[in-house]
Amino acid sequence: MNKLPRWTGWVVLGVALAAGAGFAFKGSLARDVAPPVRYVLLDGSHHESQQxxxxxxxxxxxWATSCTTCVKEMPEVVATYQKYKDKGFDTLAVAMSYDxxxxxxxxxxxxxxxFKVAMDSTGDIARSFGQVQLTPTTFLINKRGExxxxxxxxxxxxxLHATIEKLLAES
Incomplete structure (x- = not known):
């Protein structure tokens, strides 16, 4: 029978715990990258998010026109856009496929x-962002696309404004 020294089990356990902690730490810092999407604005123009x-x-x-919370928050979304639009901030309102x-x-x-308003007629944009079904659902994306x-x-x-200001200050 091949016997390993008694301390070998502790070393293996320590290495496994350290590796797990490293993955957990890295995961807490990593951010999801916004999906690349193509969309059509109300004026019929086609756009790609990456560009x-x-x-x-x-x-x-x-959002949706039938969503009371969406309608209620829209003046604040407009005010947010107006406040930061000249500083490198933009907004895209994506109308749900059922609207x-x-x-x-x-x-x-x-x-x-x-700001720009897109029709998500096929639901592809909502699916790309993780099966968005509830409205309003809003994503804040930094300059690196995260x-x-x-x-x-x-x-x-x-x-939200405090976070936008931090993100705009980043290089």
């Missing part, structure tokens, strides 16, 4: 939404 969002802090807001395009266009025009925060429901806009 359109490069080097910007992005707010991607999934009739005429309703979305009417909402965007009547509320004078100043998802920094995901909000389900209306965000705390004061906290």
């Amino acid at each position: 359109a969002w490069a080097g910007k802090v992005m707010l991607v807001n999934f 009739p395009p005429a309703y979305v266009a009417n909402f965007a025009e009547s509320r004078q939404l100043p 998802i920094v925060k995901r909000f389900v429901g209306e965000p705390d806009f004061n906290a």
Whole structure:
């Protein structure tokens, strides 16, 4: 019978624990990268996120005209866009696939939404962002294209603004 020294088990356990701690630490620092998506704006123009969002802090807001919280938060989303748009910040409002395009266009025009509004007619954008189904769901993306925060429901806009300012200050 081949016997290993008694301390061998402790060494193996220590190495395994250290490796696990290393993975856990690395995982806590790693951020998900925003998925590359193609989208069509209300004006019919086609865009790709990798080119359109490069080097910007992005707010991607999934919403619907039938969502009361979405309608309620939209003035704050507009105010956030207006406050930071000249500093490297942009916003894309993504209308859910079940939202009739005429309703979305009417909402965007009547509320004078100043940022880009995309129709997710096929649901591909929502699927790309992790099967978004609840509205509003909002993603904050840094200049490197990493998802920094995901909000389900209306965000705390004061906290959101503080985070945007930190992200805009990053190089």
